[in-house]
Amino acid sequence: MESSLLSWIVFLPSIGAVAIMLLPKALTRVIAVGTTLTTLVVSLLLFRTFLAGGDPAQAESVFGSGYGFLHYVQRIPWITGEGFTIEYFLGVDGLSFPLLILTTLVMFLSCVASWNFSHWKVNKGRKAYFVLFLLLETGMLGVFVALDFFLFYIFWEIMLLPMYFLIGVWGGVRREYAAIKFFLFTLAGSVLMLVALLGMYFYSADAVHQAMASGGVEGIASGYRPDVMITGGTFDLIELATNQAIQDHFGAASTMLMGFRFAPFAFILLFIGFAIKLPAVPFHTWLPDAHVEAPTPISMILAGVLLKMGGYGFLRICYPIFPGGGHDWAFVIAVIGVISILYGALCAMAQTDFKKLVAYSSVSHMGFVLLGISVMNKTGFQGAMFQMIAHGISSPMCFFLVGVIYDRAHHRRINDFGGLWLSMPKYGSWATLGFFASLGLPGLCGFIGEIYVLLGCFEGRSQFGWAVPMAVLAATGVVLTAGYVLWLIQRVYLGKLREEYAGFPDAGIREVFILAPFGVLAIVLGILPKHTLFNFMNGTLDLMVDHIVSMNRHFDLMNQSYAMLGG
């Protein structure tokens, strides 16, 4: 089932970037919007496959019968050396599919949001801006479809650089500080990831060689690909997760890295790397700065897509490959999640900068992702994933809403606004919708993710004694969220109209064009979560949870027998 569709999706933006470089400046915006739109349309082709996911009869043909069933796979040996192969390996399953669509959509809409580039404070270098913008899209799409860890890492780093420039050049007053902070935080994370990457490669090589030696065979069977033998270390993320020999070696008590047991240690390294991206408290401080300084479309991308890469990393790499680590650290992760929820909400409440408030609310919302993942059951995973998508819809919308008034008022001080709903009724209505979606109002997208996560915690109570109290604590976040969102709405949109804002034009066609898809999706996802999202991803998530659970059971048995043997 080789297909180059994913390559097209990933590299279409790069082609656009090249075109922008070559063609005259007047065409830049058109090409950029056209490219992102084309990418969006092409990515929608994936629905051909996933549309059948909701039909139980066809679910298996969509999601397979075990973790690691992929579509549109493309794998080409890329760098081969003595005993190792780095593959150009792309594929999509129920986990990456929704994120892929989200990315192409958010990129398209934020590209439209960049249309008024020439009115920005820093409006030099239009070509450079859009070239970097499109390269960023390639990097992000690549992260979501790359299934070779090395390739993943490369895309991860590719995404970093354009972002650095986009914030650092076209940002606000303290843009350089924010850009460097963003860069260094993420880079610190990716260094940890690199350590884990190398460890995983070498230990998988050990595992395979040991298995070959003890069995006296030329290679061992792949964990998920029939009739494929592997003969050495691998970067294949699915292989690492599904190959029993590799898993056993990773999980064995004798496998050590730098004096620590390998699996929990590597899990922690990866976890920190992704938690920075998510961002989880206490690794979150880059986010408010980056958001405040980044131009509106970049904020939309940051919140809408970049943060999701952290969550995706957990689900794709941390948990399937180190299920034991997830089990060992579950409590810590849940605590970090709950702290993020409450602490983020409280910090948001205290902010006076509009964008900073939305940024802290992102911290709070992404805490639900962590909490949902930590309990390692189906409801929790579904909730975490839904929360990511829902946040990917509501937060870009909120950032754009901030951008709209920033364009008019040229400041973001919440306390200086007031009565904007009066001068901008249409905009005010969209804003109410957007912020209520972010608040988690039932019937809108934010609610589904939260309630699934909370229910997931309840479900995890038999396994983890702390799960229910955590759910209760997290649920108090619901009240805090209502508090800061409503207070925000009151200060900005309600109240007496101030004179200086009386003449503001209402949201224009372009602005409504950007807000409408987000608003509609927020409603549709909230009303029909199954038909719009769960159908396309639950299959994979369920299989992944099954895989994790069975692996953990296997490790438990292994450890028991190890203990019985006197180890």
Place this chain on the structure above:
Amino acid sequence: MSWYEQFLVAGTVVPLIGFAFLVFFGHRLGKPLSGWFTVLVMGTSCVLATCVLFSWHGLSPADRAELTAAAVSNQFYWADMGSVPIKIGVKLDSLTVIMFFMVTFIATWIFVFSVGYMAGHSDEIDGQSKYHRFFTYLCMFAFSMLGLVISSNLLFLFIFWELVGLCSYLLIGFYFDKKFASNAAMKAFITNRVGDFGFLFGLMMVFFFLGTLDLDQAAANFRQQYASSTGLFAIGYSIDLFGWQVSGMTLATLMGVGLFCGAMGKSAQFPLHVWLPDAMAGPTPVSALIHAATMVAAGVYLVARIFRLLTPDAQMVVAVIGCITLTMTALIAIVQTDIKKVLAYSTLSQLGYMIFGLGVGAWTAALFHLMTHAFFKAMMFLGSGQVIEGCHHEQEITKMGGLHKKMPVTCWTFFIGVLAIAGTGIPWTGPGIGGFYSKDEILAAALMRTDHWPPEAEHHAKAAPSDEELESGLSYRLASDSPEHGATDTSAGHDSQPKSEQAHGPSELDHAAAHHVDQAALVARATDSEHPTSPLPKWLFWFPIAIAYVTPFYMMRLWWLTFMGKPRDQHVYDHAHESKLMYVPLVALAVGTFFCSYWVFRPLLADAASAATDATMVVAIDGHAHDADHAVGLMLHHDVHRDLVPIVGFAFLIGFGVAWAIYRNGLELATRISSMPGIAFMHRALRERLYIDQVYDFVLVMGCRGFSRLCSVFDAWVVDMVALLCAALVRRIAAFSGWVLDARGVDGVVNGVASLTKYAGNAVRQPQTGRVRNYVLFAAGSAAVVLLLILAGSGAWSAVVGWIGL
């Protein structure tokens, strides 16, 4: 789908379509067309609801049960939670039908009123754009409220629950340019969220212990778990939720209390009652529709729906909260002077009665009170709207008086409301209105539970059923007021005697047979009196009784000060007028108050009760199988009603009389009384609403803001500082390695060599002066040295060369 369901769904969706239409075209319709459009929409819903109600009323209980069962099978597969499918459908039973009718009927008339009322009010801000917005919100509200009523699933109930909360938020804050309005809106929403937090918690417990969110199925599982001592009732598990005991509650009780928290928010029960008085900042039709008749009743509706999931302890909590609310708020109502605030507090007090009624097991009576209250309170709010509008936004009753001449229709319809809320009627006989039936039934149930509990032995024999009775399916569903009876039994409020036990027809029999095993187990447990319940404390009876005297007092005070006596503000009086468009709804609702409630609602509610309360369950958990009927208020013992009349039957007369005596000549006497020592401080405390708002403001709002400020500072100065310190440290290290190690060290070595070379070069350069005689001198000197060295001998030379190191 039967046409009943189709009509109900259509009736729910029509307002949604109206909402969508108004969103897109509302500004084109403008004023007053968008208002009339909304009336049309709501009227359509109301017609559908009326068809359903009357047709349903004509059905036999067996047919109804069959339709209810059929509705369960028509559910839409909404989503999976983990691997449990969640389905949504219509809960089709008598309660739904009545509530649906009540909501649509009242809403229609209130919309008519709004067309008139908002014509004058919406211009306050920016003209037409707000006029249609008001009706857009109203449509949204109607949709959400109706959705809430027909939901068969707790999750959907919760979703619509929040949507009505949203509409309430938007409508309270409708005049959002006013600070107090947006504050009130925010307060309402956040207070409700606090309740919803509990609701959510209860919901999660229902989902995981009962494995479903469907109301009926949850109840069935609850019952089954009780019978088999598993799940919520598992021994050891029940006291061990978080690894410690939760204030002596069992898990099942905790679940019930959690769900009840939601009701506390929405129905504004103590301690979450603070938002409702403030919510009067919204336009008056909104106060009438949302904050008196429908939305605030949703909490009561919820408790009625989850009644089957409440353990005796949870019911006790419900009763206590209801009792506190009804007492406290009635007392506060005495001293309020804003016409809408008085009505708001009286609403709170009546909601307290309903909740209290459910708590003491008077299911039918509580819902009956909900219905009657909805009519007369909506009417009174509209009346107050009329007054406020007529008096040019004057809301203080201290400035009114004598308005009956200027607005007679308002005055007398309002008076009907006053009579209804006071429970006026002729003791020991039938005729009476409003609270005469419903409040008395609640009080009778309270008396039953506090005094006559456990009941006498003759009931024991009847209700502890033998196996034969079980098999014949006779003993569980007792219908006291089947519709046929209800139609003739108009005076039955006071002495609804136990009627014959009736079998409910074939489907009921099947049902009973299917649950035979369960029931046998239940009865076995019930009779071993493992969980004996004692009578409720006496004060739970006496407080509501006392308030039954207070209610007529403050309502008469309100009515008298507004409409009777001498005008206290001539200016207000001179300009007062009445609008016809606005009094038609008043009359319609007054007629509704008089007629609609008893003849149709009461019997249907009695019918609903048998199914919705699942009598068997209540009984079994109480440990008194004989009290199925009492526990749900289906039949109250004859004696109870007879005993009650001397205690409370003349309350309305006494209350009215005292109010008349005090306020007949205006405010002087009242002012004198309130400044009497001993009363003055109470008066002040009540005026200040017992300082609850202040305490909340100080402790919760300020606390929360302070804490958030703290977090923010912590974030900037500690968390971020750690990152910045790391950065600074790295820079220091970099500086050290750059300057000290590299510049002085590595580079220093390199530079040192370089400067040495330079130094040497300089030194060597010195002699090179360019002057010939110097060179000559130098050459001569050198030659002399060389000669000397040669002369010194080869040995010495080699020694010199060795010393230099060449």
